[in-house]
Amino acid sequence: MRTATVAAILLAGVLAGSGPAQAYKVFVSNEKDNTVTIIDSETLEAEKTFNVGQRPRGIAITHDGEWLLVCASDDDTVQVFDVKTRQLIKTLPSGPDPEQFVLHPSGNPLYIANEDDNLVTVVDIEANKVLAEVPVGVEPEGMGISPDGKVLVNTSETTNMAHFIDTGSYELIDNVLVDSRPRFAEFTADGSQLWVSSEIGGTVVVIDPATREIIKKFTFEVPGVTKEALQPVGIRVTRDGSTAFVALGPANRVVAIDAKALEIKKYLLVGQRVWQLAFTPDENYLFSTNGVSNDVSVIDVADLKVIKSIRTGRFPWGVVVAPE
Amino acid sequence: MSIGGQGMRPCAGIPRLSFCIVCWVCWPVFCLAALPAVAQDDMAEIRIGYIRQLADRPPNLSNLIVPPDDEGFAGARLSVKDNNTTGRFLKQSFVLEERDVPTSGDALPDFRAMLDSGISFFVLDVSADVLLAMADAAGDRPAVLLNINATDDRLRGEDCRRNVMHIVPSRGMYTDALAQFLVWKKWRDWLLVIGPDERDGLYAEAVRRSARKFGARIVEERVWNFGPDARRTAQAEVPAFTQGVDYDMLIVADEVGVFGEYLMYRTWDPRPVAGTQGLSPSTWHLTHEQWGSAQLQSRFVKTNGRRMTALDYQAWAAIRAVGEAATRTRSAEPGEMEAYLKSPQFELAGFKGLPLTFRSWNWQLRQPILLVQPSALVSVSPQDGFLHQRSVLDTMGLDEGEAGCAFQ
Numbered sequence: 160m161r162t163a164t165v166a167a168i169l170l171a172g173v174l175a176g177s178g179p180a181q182a183y184k185v186f187v188s189n190e191k192d193n194t195v196t197i198i199d200s201e202t203l204e205a206e207k208t209f210n211v212g213q214r215p216r217g218i219a220i221t222h223d224g225e226w227l228l229v230c231a232s233d234d235d236t237v238q239v240f241d242v243k244t245r246q247l248i249k250t251l252p253s254g255p256d257p258e259q260f261v262l263h264p265s266g267n268p269l270y271i272a273n274e275d276d277n278l279v280t281v282v283d284i285e286a287n288k289v290l291a292e293v294p295v296g297v298e299p300e301g302m303g304i305s306p307d308g309k310v311l312v313n314t315s316e317t318t319n320m321a322h323f324i325d326t327g328s329y330e331l332i333d334n335v336l337v338d339s340r341p342r343f344a345e346f347t348a349d350g351s352q353l354w355v356s357s358e359i360g361g362t363v364v365v366i367d368p369a370t371r372e373i374i375k376k377f378t379f380e381v382p383g384v385t386k387e388a389l390q391p392v393g394i395r396v397t398r399d400g401s402t403a404f405v406a407l408g409p410a411n412r413v414v415a416i417d418a419k420a421l422e423i424k425k426y427l428l429v430g431q432r433v434w435q436l437a438f439t440p441d442e443n444y445l446f447s448t449n450g451v452s453n454d455v456s457v458i459d460v461a462d463l464k465v466i467k468s469i470r471t472g473r474f475p476w477g478v479v480v481a482p483e
Numbered sequence: 484m485s486i487g488g489q490g491m492r493p494c495a496g497i498p499r500l501s502f503c504i505v506c507w508v509c510w511p512v513f514c515l516a517a518l519p520a521v522a523q524d525d526m527a528e529i530r531i532g533y534i535r536q537l538a539d540r541p542p543n544l545s546n547l548i549v550p551p552d553d554e555g556f557a558g559a560r561l562s563v564k565d566n567n568t569t570g571r572f573l574k575q576s577f578v579l580e581e582r583d584v585p586t587s588g589d590a591l592p593d594f595r596a597m598l599d600s601g602i603s604f605f606v607l608d609v610s611a612d613v614l615l616a617m618a619d620a621a622g623d624r625p626a627v628l629l630n631i632n633a634t635d636d637r638l639r640g641e642d643c644r645r646n647v648m649h650i651v652p653s654r655g656m657y658t659d660a661l662a663q664f665l666v667w668k669k670w671r672d673w674l675l676v677i678g679p680d681e682r683d684g685l686y687a688e689a690v691r692r693s694a695r696k697f698g699a700r701i702v703e704e705r706v707w708n709f710g711p712d713a714r715r716t717a718q719a720e721v722p723a724f725t726q727g728v729d730y731d732m733l734i735v736a737d738e739v740g741v742f743g744e745y746l747m748y749r750t751w752d753p754r755p756v757a758g759t760q761g762l763s764p765s766t767w768h769l770t771h772e773q774w775g776s777a778q779l780q781s782r783f784v785k786t787n788g789r790r791m792t793a794l795d796y797q798a799w800a801a802i803r804a805v806g807e808a809a810t811r812t813r814s815a816e817p818g819e820m821e822a823y824l825k826s827p828q829f830e831l832a833g834f835k836g837l838p839l840t841f842r843s844w845n846w847q848l849r850q851p852i853l854l855v856q857p858s859a860l861v862s863v864s865p866q867d868g869f870l871h872q873r874s875v876l877d878t879m880g881l882d883e884g885e886a887g888c889a890f891q
Contacts, residue, residue, distance in 0.1 A: 256778075256781070274778050275778065275782060275785065277568055296568055296569055296572065297565045297568045297569060298775070298778050315569075316775060316832070317565055317803075317832065318568060318572070318810075319810065319832075320569070320572060322572075331572075334572045336810065336811075339830055339831070339832040339838060340832040358832075359837070359838045360830070360838070361838075385874075385875060387838065387874070387875070390836075409836070
């Protein structure tokens, strides 16, 4: 199925002399100049920039494709923009210093990590109200949710744990100790694996969500790059569970990992200090935010090649792609 | 790898709206007080002793910027709070016991009393001599002394002790950090101005070593001997004092802070100043925001109502190191924790972009060093291009083989 799609797209590309037929809007939050850049996934050009709140980091789009959610960390709020008009619709009561968040698979509520207060805040985005606050470890950061929506995972950067939270009762189910400064948590689409990156520890672990046992720990090696510079942050796994991509921060690489065999496939050179990643909905492209070089890199997922870099604002942090 | 799940339902049974209000207003008190699940006596207690003996401060500095009274203690308290947040999940609780010994007093009885009461981890803001006396008083008893303020290179060399670990960088690490930056800038010719205090002499020696190590030249050394408080006389004295020498950068050795601030903008030639004043190496700065440090900064300001100083950071890091040992070993047993602290597995996330680890040859904490001026961060060393076969952080300070430390 997938091969057929890829072949069709390649064929279409050859015939049309351009990229894939599907065009998506890619939204990139620029942490240092308080803007969001919009990139067209067909032309691979930045087409617009608009102002948002202070220090925008985490960025998401509601499942209906209508709302763009932006963590305006220094405004202590999550802003809601209309995806099409880019007008500010409202702000959500996020708790202080929101950094990352994740939507329930049903589209609501939103689970927000509040770095300053050791809390995860649960917000009903329709009713604009806080449903709960869950105390977690020091500096909550990464947020992942199981595909069935039952288990929320938050990583705490100074406590160095992945906290498993029951989304029904808001109770902690378990805490898994990982290496220093865990930044990101990502479930595979089938829910069978949870991937967690540890930035300072330089490792990525794959956890079995059922047993909460670590089944694999990756370390990385790139010739000419010091061990300390290999700092994994953002993670994305293809829907079919075949390939995981991990952004390696100041190593300026994204690593592609065979998520079934749990083996490293290839290191891809991208821009400087790469942090977050997002697929296009058809998973043809993966975009990476490169904070220090002020651009995003575009990775061809099938070929495992970096095909372009696109200028953004200052310190691009988060990235999300809207379905068209 | 999983850790026993604990019920966390801080606000069960309370209507959602009021829960939110309560939590917004005073969640730390309310929610922490309401945390159920673990009875107090289930918790393994880790006690940390903190002894501070402030160095003598010359009277003429009395109406200048004074450090906060709780400098260091405030960082330690925040770190204990951080450790306890993590400790909740592991049934570990951290307790800080503080002693503030008068400058003219004797800190040893307090140290012995803490040791006798069963404390094994000490955070020490004392002079090199007092630190050595404590290390020797501890003898073979289980004790880890974390040095947070004595920069003397001899403590990492001939006067090293197996029970002393150094969180604060040495003078040599600081001057190496500065030297790398100046060499990278190609400001290689230095005029070294040395104050009258014994500590200034030690700083000057570190500057000389760093110049040799990185290929800078000290074109001349001059001793500042104009007496205390140069505020009203510097404009006349400094131009004459800095005449007749060709240099790129004035390096000042004035650890006490009696004259260094008054060199800037008063030199005969327009030259920048670095060292103990001007562009200075440090472990922390109020404008440091990279690598997640903005989070620690805002946590500190919220808790203490003031900005975090380098000494606060050093105390924070010392206690986080103890916390890390307890977390990773899942133990409160001092021997196990000490073994972990001294193992190659130990690493601390200290908001410097690299893991902080201990050098096995003198228990010095490896760390990037900030180069700061009063209201901005200028650079962070090691600088690009300064390489080392083990870790780029080992380009700063005494390397293995040159430290001359034989643990006793």
